[in-house]
Amino acid sequence: MGNLFCCVQVDQSTVAMRERFGRFEGVLQPGCHCMPWILGSQLAGHLSLRVQQLDVRCETKTKDNVFVNVVASVQYRALAEKASDAYYKLSNTKSQIQAYVFDVIRSTVPKINLDDAFEQKNDIAKAVEDELEKAMSAYGYEIVQTLIIDIEPDEHVKRSMNEINAAARLRVAANEKAEAAKILQIKHAEGESESRYLAGLGIARQRQAIVDGLRDSVLGFSVKVPGTTPKDVLDLVLVTQYFDTMKEIGAASKSSTVFIPHGPGSVRDVANQIRDGFLPDSHP
Incomplete structure:
Protein backbone atom coordinates (compact mmCIF):
# COMPACT_ATOMS: atom_id res chain seq x y z
CA MET A 1 0.00 0.00 0.00
CA GLY A 2 2.94 2.35 0.76
CA ASN A 3 4.44 1.75 -2.65
CA LEU A 4 1.06 2.50 -4.25
CA PHE A 5 1.07 6.00 -2.71
CA CYS A 6 4.87 6.41 -3.15
CA CYS A 7 5.46 6.40 0.63
CA VAL A 8 7.83 4.25 2.66
CA GLN A 9 8.36 3.86 6.39
CA VAL A 10 11.76 3.49 8.07
CA ASP A 11 11.72 2.05 11.61
CA GLN A 12 13.60 3.43 14.63
CA SER A 13 17.32 2.49 14.91
CA THR A 14 17.26 1.70 11.19
CA VAL A 15 18.23 3.58 8.04
CA ALA A 16 17.28 2.83 4.44
CA MET A 17 19.23 3.15 1.20
CA ARG A 18 17.51 5.17 -1.47
CA GLU A 19 18.43 4.62 -5.11
CA ARG A 20 17.35 6.19 -8.35
CA PHE A 21 17.66 4.10 -11.46
CA GLY A 22 20.09 1.83 -9.57
CA ARG A 23 22.34 4.64 -8.33
CA PHE A 24 22.68 5.54 -4.66
CA GLU A 25 20.85 8.76 -3.97
CA GLY A 26 20.76 9.09 -0.15
CA VAL A 27 20.13 7.63 3.28
CA LEU A 28 16.62 7.70 4.67
CA GLN A 29 16.37 8.28 8.42
CA PRO A 30 13.62 6.74 10.62
CA GLY A 31 10.17 8.03 9.68
CA CYS A 32 7.92 8.31 6.63
CA HIS A 33 9.42 9.27 3.28
CA CYS A 34 8.08 9.95 -0.21
CA MET A 35 9.40 7.50 -2.77
CA PRO A 36 8.19 8.42 -6.34
CA TRP A 37 8.83 5.08 -7.97
CA ILE A 38 7.45 6.35 -11.21
CA LEU A 39 10.47 8.69 -11.39
CA GLY A 40 12.93 5.78 -10.87
CA SER A 41 13.29 6.04 -7.09
CA GLN A 42 13.37 2.82 -5.14
CA LEU A 43 14.34 1.46 -1.74
CA ALA A 44 17.50 -0.65 -1.98
CA GLY A 45 17.39 -2.02 1.56
CA HIS A 46 17.58 -1.35 5.27
CA LEU A 47 20.57 -1.18 7.64
CA SER A 48 20.24 -1.67 11.40
CA LEU A 49 22.10 0.76 13.67
CA ARG A 50 21.71 -1.42 16.76
CA VAL A 51 24.66 -3.01 18.52
CA GLN A 52 25.10 -6.56 17.27
CA GLN A 53 27.13 -9.39 18.72
CA LEU A 54 29.13 -12.05 16.94
CA ASP A 55 30.71 -15.01 18.81
CA VAL A 56 33.74 -16.45 17.05
CA ARG A 57 35.30 -19.78 18.00
CA CYS A 58 38.90 -20.12 16.87
CA GLU A 59 41.17 -23.14 17.30
CA THR A 60 44.85 -22.44 17.74
CA LYS A 61 47.82 -23.62 19.82
CA THR A 62 49.87 -21.99 22.52
CA LYS A 63 53.63 -21.55 22.79
CA ASP A 64 53.90 -24.80 24.78
CA ASN A 65 52.09 -26.70 21.96
CA VAL A 66 48.68 -27.06 23.60
CA PHE A 67 45.71 -26.78 21.25
CA VAL A 68 42.92 -24.58 22.58
CA ASN A 69 39.60 -23.20 21.40
CA VAL A 70 39.41 -19.45 21.97
CA VAL A 71 35.91 -17.97 21.99
CA ALA A 72 35.79 -14.24 21.23
CA SER A 73 32.67 -12.10 21.47
CA VAL A 74 32.66 -9.01 19.20
CA GLN A 75 30.09 -6.27 19.70
CA TYR A 76 29.78 -3.92 16.73
CA ARG A 77 27.36 -1.52 15.03
CA ALA A 78 27.03 0.46 11.81
CA LEU A 79 27.70 4.20 11.98
CA ALA A 80 24.81 6.39 10.86
CA GLU A 81 27.15 8.91 9.19
CA LYS A 82 28.79 6.09 7.20
CA ALA A 83 25.66 4.06 6.52
CA SER A 84 26.27 3.96 2.77
CA ASP A 85 29.76 2.49 3.23
CA ALA A 86 28.43 -0.10 5.70
CA TYR A 87 25.70 -1.13 3.29
CA TYR A 88 27.53 -1.12 -0.04
CA LYS A 89 31.18 -1.95 0.76
CA LEU A 90 30.66 -5.25 2.53
CA SER A 91 28.57 -8.15 1.29
CA ASN A 92 28.98 -10.25 4.45
CA THR A 93 29.95 -8.30 7.58
CA LYS A 94 30.07 -11.27 9.93
CA SER A 95 32.43 -13.25 7.71
CA GLN A 96 34.73 -10.24 7.43
CA ILE A 97 34.85 -9.77 11.22
CA GLN A 98 35.40 -13.49 11.75
CA ALA A 99 38.36 -13.48 9.37
CA TYR A 100 40.06 -10.64 11.26
CA VAL A 101 39.44 -12.33 14.61
CA PHE A 102 40.99 -15.56 13.32
CA ASP A 103 44.01 -13.68 12.05
CA VAL A 104 44.69 -11.82 15.30
CA ILE A 105 44.09 -14.76 17.64
CA ARG A 106 46.25 -17.14 15.60
CA SER A 107 49.07 -14.62 15.58
CA THR A 108 48.82 -13.68 19.28
CA VAL A 109 48.08 -16.86 21.26
CA PRO A 110 51.01 -18.92 19.83
CA LYS A 111 53.39 -16.40 21.46
CA ILE A 112 52.30 -17.19 25.03
CA ASN A 113 52.04 -20.30 27.19
CA LEU A 114 48.75 -21.88 28.22
CA ASP A 115 48.86 -20.60 31.81
CA ASP A 116 49.70 -17.09 30.60
CA ALA A 117 46.84 -17.21 28.08
CA PHE A 118 44.30 -17.37 30.91
CA GLU A 119 45.98 -14.45 32.67
CA GLN A 120 46.32 -12.33 29.51
CA LYS A 121 42.78 -12.64 28.19
CA ASN A 122 42.36 -8.88 28.32
CA ASP A 123 45.53 -8.36 26.29
CA ILE A 124 44.30 -10.77 23.62
CA ALA A 125 40.92 -9.06 23.52
CA LYS A 126 42.60 -5.65 23.23
CA ALA A 127 44.72 -6.84 20.29
CA VAL A 128 41.62 -8.18 18.50
CA GLU A 129 39.69 -4.97 19.18
CA ASP A 130 42.48 -2.70 17.91
CA GLU A 131 42.84 -4.68 14.67
CA LEU A 132 39.09 -4.80 14.07
CA GLU A 133 38.67 -1.10 14.83
CA LYS A 134 41.35 -0.20 12.33
CA ALA A 135 39.98 -2.49 9.61
CA MET A 136 36.21 -2.08 10.05
CA SER A 137 36.19 1.71 10.39
CA ALA A 138 36.91 1.91 6.66
CA TYR A 139 33.67 0.03 6.03
CA GLY A 140 31.50 2.22 8.24
CA TYR A 141 31.43 -0.01 11.32
CA GLU A 142 32.38 0.71 14.92
CA ILE A 143 33.74 -1.97 17.24
CA VAL A 144 32.03 -1.34 20.57
CA GLN A 145 33.84 -4.00 22.60
CA THR A 146 35.69 -7.27 22.18
CA LEU A 147 35.75 -9.95 24.88
CA ILE A 148 37.56 -13.27 25.20
CA ILE A 149 34.82 -15.19 26.96
CA ASP A 150 36.43 -18.63 27.03
CA ILE A 151 39.68 -20.51 26.49
CA GLU A 152 39.06 -24.25 26.21
CA PRO A 153 42.06 -26.61 26.14
CA ASP A 154 41.72 -30.27 25.28
CA GLU A 155 39.92 -32.43 27.84
CA HIS A 156 43.08 -34.43 28.58
CA VAL A 157 45.00 -31.21 29.18
CA LYS A 158 42.35 -29.96 31.60
CA ARG A 159 42.44 -33.26 33.46
CA SER A 160 46.24 -33.07 33.71
CA MET A 161 46.07 -29.48 34.97
CA ASN A 162 43.56 -30.52 37.62
CA GLU A 163 45.79 -33.41 38.68
CA ILE A 164 48.81 -31.09 38.97
CA ASN A 165 46.78 -28.67 41.06
CA ALA A 166 45.45 -31.49 43.24
CA ALA A 167 48.97 -32.89 43.77
CA ALA A 168 50.26 -29.46 44.78
CA ARG A 169 47.44 -29.02 47.27
CA LEU A 170 48.02 -32.51 48.69
CA ARG A 171 51.71 -31.68 49.15
CA VAL A 172 50.81 -28.50 51.03
CA ALA A 173 48.29 -30.43 53.14
CA ALA A 174 50.93 -33.09 53.97
CA ASN A 175 53.40 -30.40 55.04
CA GLU A 176 50.79 -28.75 57.24
CA LYS A 177 49.84 -32.10 58.76
CA ALA A 178 53.50 -32.90 59.47
CA GLU A 179 53.99 -29.49 61.09
CA ALA A 180 50.91 -30.07 63.25
CA ALA A 181 52.22 -33.49 64.33
CA LYS A 182 55.61 -31.94 65.10
CA ILE A 183 54.01 -29.27 67.28
CA LEU A 184 51.97 -31.92 69.13
CA GLN A 185 55.07 -34.00 69.82
CA ILE A 186 57.00 -30.96 71.04
CA LYS A 187 54.16 -29.90 73.32
CA HIS A 188 53.78 -33.46 74.60
CA ALA A 189 57.52 -33.67 75.34
CA GLU A 190 57.44 -30.29 77.08
CA GLY A 191 54.47 -31.37 79.17
CA GLU A 192 56.09 -34.68 80.08
CA SER A 193 59.33 -32.92 81.04
CA GLU A 194 57.46 -30.43 83.21
CA SER A 195 55.46 -33.26 84.78
CA ARG A 196 58.60 -35.22 85.65
CA TYR A 197 60.24 -32.09 87.03
CA LEU A 198 57.29 -31.41 89.29
CA ALA A 199 57.11 -35.08 90.32
CA GLY A 200 60.80 -34.95 91.23
CA LEU A 201 60.22 -31.87 93.34
CA GLY A 202 57.35 -33.64 95.09
CA ILE A 203 59.41 -36.74 95.82
CA ALA A 204 62.31 -34.63 97.09
CA ARG A 205 60.00 -32.68 99.37
CA GLN A 206 58.35 -35.89 100.58
CA ARG A 207 61.71 -37.46 101.47
CA GLN A 208 62.82 -34.26 103.14
CA ALA A 209 59.62 -34.24 105.19
CA ILE A 210 60.17 -37.89 106.20
CA VAL A 211 63.72 -37.18 107.27
CA ASP A 212 62.64 -34.11 109.23
CA GLY A 213 59.84 -36.06 110.90
CA LEU A 214 62.15 -38.92 111.89
CA ARG A 215 64.70 -36.49 113.22
CA ASP A 216 62.14 -34.66 115.33
CA SER A 217 60.69 -37.96 116.60
CA VAL A 218 64.10 -39.32 117.60
CA LEU A 219 65.10 -36.11 119.35
CA GLY A 220 61.76 -35.80 121.15
CA PHE A 221 61.79 -39.43 122.31
CA SER A 222 65.38 -39.15 123.54
CA VAL A 223 64.49 -36.10 125.61
CA LYS A 224 61.32 -37.55 127.13
CA VAL A 225 62.76 -41.04 127.85
CA PRO A 226 66.07 -40.67 129.71
CA GLY A 227 68.72 -43.26 128.95
CA THR A 228 67.69 -43.95 125.38
Whole structure:
Protein backbone atom coordinates (compact mmCIF):
# COMPACT_ATOMS: atom_id res chain seq x y z
CA MET A 1 0.00 0.00 0.00
CA GLY A 2 2.94 2.35 0.76
CA ASN A 3 4.44 1.75 -2.65
CA LEU A 4 1.06 2.50 -4.25
CA PHE A 5 1.07 6.00 -2.71
CA CYS A 6 4.87 6.41 -3.15
CA CYS A 7 5.46 6.40 0.63
CA VAL A 8 7.83 4.25 2.66
CA GLN A 9 8.36 3.86 6.39
CA VAL A 10 11.76 3.49 8.07
CA ASP A 11 11.72 2.05 11.61
CA GLN A 12 13.60 3.43 14.63
CA SER A 13 17.32 2.49 14.91
CA THR A 14 17.26 1.70 11.19
CA VAL A 15 18.23 3.58 8.04
CA ALA A 16 17.28 2.83 4.44
CA MET A 17 19.23 3.15 1.20
CA ARG A 18 17.51 5.17 -1.47
CA GLU A 19 18.43 4.62 -5.11
CA ARG A 20 17.35 6.19 -8.35
CA PHE A 21 17.66 4.10 -11.46
CA GLY A 22 20.09 1.83 -9.57
CA ARG A 23 22.34 4.64 -8.33
CA PHE A 24 22.68 5.54 -4.66
CA GLU A 25 20.85 8.76 -3.97
CA GLY A 26 20.76 9.09 -0.15
CA VAL A 27 20.13 7.63 3.28
CA LEU A 28 16.62 7.70 4.67
CA GLN A 29 16.37 8.28 8.42
CA PRO A 30 13.62 6.74 10.62
CA GLY A 31 10.17 8.03 9.68
CA CYS A 32 7.92 8.31 6.63
CA HIS A 33 9.42 9.27 3.28
CA CYS A 34 8.08 9.95 -0.21
CA MET A 35 9.40 7.50 -2.77
CA PRO A 36 8.19 8.42 -6.34
CA TRP A 37 8.83 5.08 -7.97
CA ILE A 38 7.45 6.35 -11.21
CA LEU A 39 10.47 8.69 -11.39
CA GLY A 40 12.93 5.78 -10.87
CA SER A 41 13.29 6.04 -7.09
CA GLN A 42 13.37 2.82 -5.14
CA LEU A 43 14.34 1.46 -1.74
CA ALA A 44 17.50 -0.65 -1.98
CA GLY A 45 17.39 -2.02 1.56
CA HIS A 46 17.58 -1.35 5.27
CA LEU A 47 20.57 -1.18 7.64
CA SER A 48 20.24 -1.67 11.40
CA LEU A 49 22.10 0.76 13.67
CA ARG A 50 21.71 -1.42 16.76
CA VAL A 51 24.66 -3.01 18.52
CA GLN A 52 25.10 -6.56 17.27
CA GLN A 53 27.13 -9.39 18.72
CA LEU A 54 29.13 -12.05 16.94
CA ASP A 55 30.71 -15.01 18.81
CA VAL A 56 33.74 -16.45 17.05
CA ARG A 57 35.30 -19.78 18.00
CA CYS A 58 38.90 -20.12 16.87
CA GLU A 59 41.17 -23.14 17.30
CA THR A 60 44.85 -22.44 17.74
CA LYS A 61 47.82 -23.62 19.82
CA THR A 62 49.87 -21.99 22.52
CA LYS A 63 53.63 -21.55 22.79
CA ASP A 64 53.90 -24.80 24.78
CA ASN A 65 52.09 -26.70 21.96
CA VAL A 66 48.68 -27.06 23.60
CA PHE A 67 45.71 -26.78 21.25
CA VAL A 68 42.92 -24.58 22.58
CA ASN A 69 39.60 -23.20 21.40
CA VAL A 70 39.41 -19.45 21.97
CA VAL A 71 35.91 -17.97 21.99
CA ALA A 72 35.79 -14.24 21.23
CA SER A 73 32.67 -12.10 21.47
CA VAL A 74 32.66 -9.01 19.20
CA GLN A 75 30.09 -6.27 19.70
CA TYR A 76 29.78 -3.92 16.73
CA ARG A 77 27.36 -1.52 15.03
CA ALA A 78 27.03 0.46 11.81
CA LEU A 79 27.70 4.20 11.98
CA ALA A 80 24.81 6.39 10.86
CA GLU A 81 27.15 8.91 9.19
CA LYS A 82 28.79 6.09 7.20
CA ALA A 83 25.66 4.06 6.52
CA SER A 84 26.27 3.96 2.77
CA ASP A 85 29.76 2.49 3.23
CA ALA A 86 28.43 -0.10 5.70
CA TYR A 87 25.70 -1.13 3.29
CA TYR A 88 27.53 -1.12 -0.04
CA LYS A 89 31.18 -1.95 0.76
CA LEU A 90 30.66 -5.25 2.53
CA SER A 91 28.57 -8.15 1.29
CA ASN A 92 28.98 -10.25 4.45
CA THR A 93 29.95 -8.30 7.58
CA LYS A 94 30.07 -11.27 9.93
CA SER A 95 32.43 -13.25 7.71
CA GLN A 96 34.73 -10.24 7.43
CA ILE A 97 34.85 -9.77 11.22
CA GLN A 98 35.40 -13.49 11.75
CA ALA A 99 38.36 -13.48 9.37
CA TYR A 100 40.06 -10.64 11.26
CA VAL A 101 39.44 -12.33 14.61
CA PHE A 102 40.99 -15.56 13.32
CA ASP A 103 44.01 -13.68 12.05
CA VAL A 104 44.69 -11.82 15.30
CA ILE A 105 44.09 -14.76 17.64
CA ARG A 106 46.25 -17.14 15.60
CA SER A 107 49.07 -14.62 15.58
CA THR A 108 48.82 -13.68 19.28
CA VAL A 109 48.08 -16.86 21.26
CA PRO A 110 51.01 -18.92 19.83
CA LYS A 111 53.39 -16.40 21.46
CA ILE A 112 52.30 -17.19 25.03
CA ASN A 113 52.04 -20.30 27.19
CA LEU A 114 48.75 -21.88 28.22
CA ASP A 115 48.86 -20.60 31.81
CA ASP A 116 49.70 -17.09 30.60
CA ALA A 117 46.84 -17.21 28.08
CA PHE A 118 44.30 -17.37 30.91
CA GLU A 119 45.98 -14.45 32.67
CA GLN A 120 46.32 -12.33 29.51
CA LYS A 121 42.78 -12.64 28.19
CA ASN A 122 42.36 -8.88 28.32
CA ASP A 123 45.53 -8.36 26.29
CA ILE A 124 44.30 -10.77 23.62
CA ALA A 125 40.92 -9.06 23.52
CA LYS A 126 42.60 -5.65 23.23
CA ALA A 127 44.72 -6.84 20.29
CA VAL A 128 41.62 -8.18 18.50
CA GLU A 129 39.69 -4.97 19.18
CA ASP A 130 42.48 -2.70 17.91
CA GLU A 131 42.84 -4.68 14.67
CA LEU A 132 39.09 -4.80 14.07
CA GLU A 133 38.67 -1.10 14.83
CA LYS A 134 41.35 -0.20 12.33
CA ALA A 135 39.98 -2.49 9.61
CA MET A 136 36.21 -2.08 10.05
CA SER A 137 36.19 1.71 10.39
CA ALA A 138 36.91 1.91 6.66
CA TYR A 139 33.67 0.03 6.03
CA GLY A 140 31.50 2.22 8.24
CA TYR A 141 31.43 -0.01 11.32
CA GLU A 142 32.38 0.71 14.92
CA ILE A 143 33.74 -1.97 17.24
CA VAL A 144 32.03 -1.34 20.57
CA GLN A 145 33.84 -4.00 22.60
CA THR A 146 35.69 -7.27 22.18
CA LEU A 147 35.75 -9.95 24.88
CA ILE A 148 37.56 -13.27 25.20
CA ILE A 149 34.82 -15.19 26.96
CA ASP A 150 36.43 -18.63 27.03
CA ILE A 151 39.68 -20.51 26.49
CA GLU A 152 39.06 -24.25 26.21
CA PRO A 153 42.06 -26.61 26.14
CA ASP A 154 41.72 -30.27 25.28
CA GLU A 155 39.92 -32.43 27.84
CA HIS A 156 43.08 -34.43 28.58
CA VAL A 157 45.00 -31.21 29.18
CA LYS A 158 42.35 -29.96 31.60
CA ARG A 159 42.44 -33.26 33.46
CA SER A 160 46.24 -33.07 33.71
CA MET A 161 46.07 -29.48 34.97
CA ASN A 162 43.56 -30.52 37.62
CA GLU A 163 45.79 -33.41 38.68
CA ILE A 164 48.81 -31.09 38.97
CA ASN A 165 46.78 -28.67 41.06
CA ALA A 166 45.45 -31.49 43.24
CA ALA A 167 48.97 -32.89 43.77
CA ALA A 168 50.26 -29.46 44.78
CA ARG A 169 47.44 -29.02 47.27
CA LEU A 170 48.02 -32.51 48.69
CA ARG A 171 51.71 -31.68 49.15
CA VAL A 172 50.81 -28.50 51.03
CA ALA A 173 48.29 -30.43 53.14
CA ALA A 174 50.93 -33.09 53.97
CA ASN A 175 53.40 -30.40 55.04
CA GLU A 176 50.79 -28.75 57.24
CA LYS A 177 49.84 -32.10 58.76
CA ALA A 178 53.50 -32.90 59.47
CA GLU A 179 53.99 -29.49 61.09
CA ALA A 180 50.91 -30.07 63.25
CA ALA A 181 52.22 -33.49 64.33
CA LYS A 182 55.61 -31.94 65.10
CA ILE A 183 54.01 -29.27 67.28
CA LEU A 184 51.97 -31.92 69.13
CA GLN A 185 55.07 -34.00 69.82
CA ILE A 186 57.00 -30.96 71.04
CA LYS A 187 54.16 -29.90 73.32
CA HIS A 188 53.78 -33.46 74.60
CA ALA A 189 57.52 -33.67 75.34
CA GLU A 190 57.44 -30.29 77.08
CA GLY A 191 54.47 -31.37 79.17
CA GLU A 192 56.09 -34.68 80.08
CA SER A 193 59.33 -32.92 81.04
CA GLU A 194 57.46 -30.43 83.21
CA SER A 195 55.46 -33.26 84.78
CA ARG A 196 58.60 -35.22 85.65
CA TYR A 197 60.24 -32.09 87.03
CA LEU A 198 57.29 -31.41 89.29
CA ALA A 199 57.11 -35.08 90.32
CA GLY A 200 60.80 -34.95 91.23
CA LEU A 201 60.22 -31.87 93.34
CA GLY A 202 57.35 -33.64 95.09
CA ILE A 203 59.41 -36.74 95.82
CA ALA A 204 62.31 -34.63 97.09
CA ARG A 205 60.00 -32.68 99.37
CA GLN A 206 58.35 -35.89 100.58
CA ARG A 207 61.71 -37.46 101.47
CA GLN A 208 62.82 -34.26 103.14
CA ALA A 209 59.62 -34.24 105.19
CA ILE A 210 60.17 -37.89 106.20
CA VAL A 211 63.72 -37.18 107.27
CA ASP A 212 62.64 -34.11 109.23
CA GLY A 213 59.84 -36.06 110.90
CA LEU A 214 62.15 -38.92 111.89
CA ARG A 215 64.70 -36.49 113.22
CA ASP A 216 62.14 -34.66 115.33
CA SER A 217 60.69 -37.96 116.60
CA VAL A 218 64.10 -39.32 117.60
CA LEU A 219 65.10 -36.11 119.35
CA GLY A 220 61.76 -35.80 121.15
CA PHE A 221 61.79 -39.43 122.31
CA SER A 222 65.38 -39.15 123.54
CA VAL A 223 64.49 -36.10 125.61
CA LYS A 224 61.32 -37.55 127.13
CA VAL A 225 62.76 -41.04 127.85
CA PRO A 226 66.07 -40.67 129.71
CA GLY A 227 68.72 -43.26 128.95
CA THR A 228 67.69 -43.95 125.38
CA THR A 229 69.96 -43.28 122.45
CA PRO A 230 68.99 -42.21 118.95
CA LYS A 231 69.86 -45.72 117.77
CA ASP A 232 67.30 -47.27 120.13
CA VAL A 233 64.63 -44.88 118.97
CA LEU A 234 65.36 -45.52 115.30
CA ASP A 235 65.21 -49.29 115.84
CA LEU A 236 61.85 -48.91 117.56
CA VAL A 237 60.50 -46.82 114.69
CA LEU A 238 61.64 -49.35 112.13
CA VAL A 239 60.07 -52.26 114.07
CA THR A 240 56.82 -50.32 114.34
CA GLN A 241 56.78 -49.61 110.61
CA TYR A 242 57.59 -53.27 109.92
CA PHE A 243 54.56 -54.48 111.83
CA ASP A 244 52.34 -51.81 110.24
CA THR A 245 53.43 -53.02 106.83
CA MET A 246 52.74 -56.66 107.66
CA LYS A 247 49.34 -55.66 108.98
CA GLU A 248 48.40 -53.91 105.75
CA ILE A 249 49.60 -56.86 103.65
CA GLY A 250 47.58 -59.28 105.72
CA ALA A 251 44.45 -57.13 105.59
CA ALA A 252 44.34 -57.19 101.77
CA SER A 253 42.78 -60.37 100.38
CA LYS A 254 44.34 -60.08 96.95
CA SER A 255 47.55 -58.27 97.73
CA SER A 256 50.43 -58.70 95.27
CA THR A 257 53.00 -57.02 97.52
CA VAL A 258 56.12 -59.02 98.44
CA PHE A 259 58.08 -57.80 101.46
CA ILE A 260 61.77 -58.76 101.18
CA PRO A 261 63.61 -59.56 103.39
CA HIS A 262 60.95 -61.12 105.61
CA GLY A 263 61.08 -62.04 109.28
CA PRO A 264 61.55 -60.11 112.53
CA GLY A 265 65.26 -60.86 112.57
CA SER A 266 65.77 -59.07 109.33
CA VAL A 267 64.67 -55.81 110.86
CA ARG A 268 68.12 -55.46 112.44
CA ASP A 269 69.71 -55.63 108.98
CA VAL A 270 67.29 -53.03 107.65
CA ALA A 271 67.97 -50.85 110.68
CA ASN A 272 71.70 -51.12 110.17
CA GLN A 273 71.37 -50.16 106.51
CA ILE A 274 69.17 -47.16 107.25
CA ARG A 275 71.37 -46.08 110.12
CA ASP A 276 74.43 -46.31 107.93
CA GLY A 277 72.65 -44.19 105.32
CA PHE A 278 71.38 -41.47 107.65
CA LEU A 279 74.01 -41.60 110.35
CA PRO A 280 77.27 -42.54 108.64
CA ASP A 281 79.33 -41.33 111.63
CA SER A 282 77.46 -43.37 114.19
CA HIS A 283 79.95 -46.29 114.13
CA PRO A 284 83.37 -45.85 115.65
